[in-house]
Amino acid sequence: MYGKGLRPLAIVTCVVLTGAFALAFFYAPMDADQGLMQKIFYVHVPMAIVSLLGFVLGAVFAIQHLRTGDRRHDLRSYVAIHLSLILGVGVLVTGSIWARAAWGHWFVWDEPTLVSFLIVFLLYCCYQPLRFAIEDPDRQARYASVFAITAGAFVPLNFLAVRLAQQYAHPRVLGSSDALPPKMRLAFLVSLLGMALLYTTLYRFEMTAKNTRLRVHSLKRRLGGDVVLGRSAAPR
Amino acid sequence: MIAETTAALPDNTGYVAAAYLVFLALVLVYLVVMAIRFARLERDIVELDELASKGSAPAGE
Numbered sequence: 001m002y003g004k005g006l007r008p009l010a011i012v013t014c015v016v017l018t019g020a021f022a023l024a025f026f027y028a029p030m031d032a033d034q035g036l037m038q039k040i041f042y043v044h045v046p047m048a049i050v051s052l053l054g055f056v057l058g059a060v061f062a063i064q065h066l067r068t069g070d071r072r073h074d075l076r077s078y079v080a081i082h083l084s085l086i087l088g089v090g091v092l093v094t095g096s097i098w099a100r101a102a103w104g105h106w107f108v109w110d111e112p113t114l115v116s117f118l119i120v121f122l123l124y125c126c127y128q129p130l131r132f133a134i135e136d137p138d139r140q141a142r143y144a145s146v147f148a149i150t151a152g153a154f155v156p157l158n159f160l161a162v163r164l165a166q167q168y169a170h171p172r173v174l175g176s177s178d179a180l181p182p183k184m185r186l187a188f189l190v191s192l193l194g195m196a197l198l199y200t201t202l203y204r205f206e207m208t209a210k211n212t213r214l215r216v217h218s219l220k221r222r223l224g225g226d227v228v229l230g231r232s233a234a235p236r
Numbered sequence: 237m238i239a240e241t242t243a244a245l246p247d248n249t250g251y252v253a254a255a256y257l258v259f260l261a262l263v264l265v266y267l268v269v270m271a272i273r274f275a276r277l278e279r280d281i282v283e284l285d286e287l288a289s290k291g292s293a294p295a296g297e
Contacts, residue, residue: 021256037248040255047259090262094255101251202266209273216280223287 003208006201013201017194020187028187037101042187044094046195047087048117052155054084054199055124059152062145074141077148079206081127083199088121112162120158123151 024042031038061077064070095114096106108114130147134140180188 035248036252039252043256043259086262086266090259093258097251097255097258101248198263205270209270209277213277216277216284219284220280220287223284223291
């Protein structure tokens, strides 16, 4: 079911992402202050937005899991958070590279945007150890859902707190209409769409893999074979 | 065109290339991990196939 339409989605994702980066380099004008370095913006910011939205999505699935008791929602929540964490690594690394190029430091510890993202990231780094420290599958799913909801609620609160902060060196992108010239805005929006498509593709790819794996193990059990669950075991 | 425009600005080509390469590497590593998992799944399916063949084989074979 999850694998259906995955190939066209993957092709569209590749086309949109390639188009987005082409727009960023050949269509969007060069930034007057930062020059070429500002092009990092088109990969770093969309990745950060999609990563944070993924965490919120994980919380939404967790709520559904607690409401219905359906383990499929728990699996969805797990995959959403897992992918957001991977993108989070990308956000921190590309952000550090940009910070080094722009400010001369890999990380600025008194910058609310940077520190708050790091806190959110580290918070979610606890998700998997917490999850796999619990052996009972039902308890594991329940505790993980509670964690996902609590941490997910922290994401928008964190966003608001950062926006209310007075002092910052990190530029503002959302909510300031004059922040980007039209050509840059178009390149940014296409990049954001590409990143969202990448997240969707990887999400469906991962769900397909996990569901197929679960079905294979279920079949193996029914046929009397030994089932060995690997390290990458999905929520069981 | 980019070279002309950036002539007056600091050259940060290395940093920009590094940022985009990090993104590509991240996606690539993810896909490699997924490919390994799919290969393991394929082995499981072969094993399943063998189990099913044994199960459906006539008694005494």
